[in-house]
Amino acid sequence: MNIVIGRFSMSYLRLSSSPAQSPVLYPSAVSFFMHCRRKRLFSTFHCSASTKTNKEKVIVISGPTGAGKSRLALELAKKLNGEIISADSVQVYQGLDVGSAKPSISERQEVPHHLVDILHPAEDYSAGNFYDDGRQATKDILSRGRVPIVTGGTGLYLRWFIYGKPDVPKATPEISLEVQSELANFERNYDWDAAVELVTKAGDPTAQSLPANDWYRLRRKLEIIKSTGLPPSAFPVPYDSFKGQTDSRSTDLSIDISTEGILDEKHKDLDYEFICFFLSTSRFDLYRSIDLRCEDMISGDNGILSEARWLLDLGLQPNSNSATRAIGYRQAMEYLLSCENQGGRSSTRDFYAFLSEFQKASRNFAKRQLTWFRNEPIYHWIDASRPLTEVLDFIYDAYHDQTGKLTVPRSLSMEKDMLDRREIAQMKTYRTKRGVYMSQEDCSDILDWISNNQRRKTELIAN
Structure with a gap:
């Protein structure tokens, strides 16, 4: 059966692969890297100096929103006797199911x-929380003799x-309480700019670059300053x-070469043998899929608007913490x-403005994801428009490969940049x-839901 990972299935004309080359011994690192660079001119295969390691293997599958990574991870877990670790900053939250495309109960049982x-x-x-929890989950999965499959699109979590x-250093309870008290009035009065100025004067000018109302990270910056006397930037990442x-070593060669050999050497320093894939498709098809996905999330009695209503009923405000900053929830809460x-009324025009903003924010997020992972050399890019069975078989074989060299076949490879003039x-x-x-009539159910919801809320307050 020809199952497709993403919403769209496309075929592309590709150049035939270059002839197989016989093994060659290279007298120097420079000649090796030059060989890699020449190969890249004629092939989409990744030239790698990988060698076999005895480390335990961890599969990582990422991709932009709507690319189909969750479906791929689920089917791969069945094939490999694996367990899935979600690297999604919204799926961690209870009740935020639709907007995070959370796996269903039946999928989690499977x-x-x-x-x-x-x-x-x-x-x-935070990313620090995810590191601790994700690494512990990885150890637990491996101890059961199963395969950890980490999947999600939150770039910093995965990095x-x-x-x-x-x-x-972790702040003491006393310092945490002091910071909480110091910033409480600013947060209560929604005076974000004044709070940022306070932390900037305390010693961290990078506070000015934080997203508005990111109180968690602002508090954390002040905790670090009070605990150590140093800004967070003083601690190496x-x-x-x-x-x-990697950059300095490639620069030292004074030549424009591929850094994959250097990167592979550095990968030996990592705790596990990470086998990483980035699933994507053409930008046009991706955006179309995202636009339709946003509409699907809104439709129905239990869509993202219902979940946003629940967040407001909890007393939360849009853009006030991690959950309410999430794309879709922030726009829905504001609407x-x-x-x-x-x-308690909404015009069709207001609804379309909300929908447009939701779709635009989702597309922009996907664009940022593509940019982020384009600079992550450890990932192998896979074309999401290819049949699922082909992708599954390739990753399955890659996991069991004993040579330490992973190359993506042309039929599955995805270019990191838009190179096609038509695209x-x-x-x-x-x-x-x-x-x-598509019409005012199509929006009537949503507008009625908003009106009825407001009426019920008014009745509850009156009683």
Whole structure:
């Protein structure tokens, strides 16, 4: 059966692969890297100096929102006797099911999932938390003789999970309480700018670059300053050190060469043998899929608007913590608050404005994901439009490979950058096309739901 990972299935004309080359011994690192570079001109295969390791293997599957990574991870877990660790900053929250495309109860019963539904939406979660929880889950899965499959699109979570987290001292309860008290009035009065100025004067000017109302990270910055007398930037990030050594070594060669050989040497320093894949498709098809996915999330009685209503009923405000900053929930909460200010009413125009903003934010997030992972050399890019069975077989074989050399066949490879002129031209003229809410009549159920919801809330308050 020809199952497709993403919403769209496409075929591409590709150049035939270069002839197989016989093994050659290279007299120097420079000649080896030059060989790698020449191969890249004629082949989409990754030239690698990988060697076999005895480390335990961990599979990582990432990709932009809507690419189909969750489905791939689920089927791969069945094939490999694996368990899934979610690397999604929204799936950790209870009740946020639709907007995070959380695996269903039946899927979680079929394959064990970790780090899903572990927190109340009022709590905060960080990359450091994920590192601790994800690494512990990995150890537990391996101890059971099963395969850890980490999947999600939160780039920082995955970067720290693979390379390690900064060794920043944890604040004492006393310091945490002091910081909480110091920033409480600012947060209560929604005075974000004044709070940022306070932390900047305390010694961390990077506080000015934080997203507005990211109180968790602002508190953490002040905790570090009060605990150590130093800003967070004073503590080295393992990935930065890894990347810096790679960049300096390639620069020292004074030649434009591929750094994959250097990277592979550095990968030997990692705790596990990470086998990493990035699943994507053409930018145009990806955006179309995202637009339709947003509409699907809104439709129905238990869609993202219902979940956003629940967050507001908990007393949370949009953009006030990790859960309410999540794409889709922030826009939905702001839309519902706007409807409340209009007496529980919404026009079709207002609804379309919300839908458009939701879709735009989702596409922009996907674009940021593509940019982020383009700079992550450990990932092998896979074309999401290819049949699922082909991708599964390739990753299955890659996991069991004993040579230590992983190459992606042309039929499955995905270019990191838009190189096709036709695709570039398409993206310049891209316009959203609605597939569900195409007329005023299509929006009537949503508008009625908003009105009825407001009426019930008013009745509850009156009683």
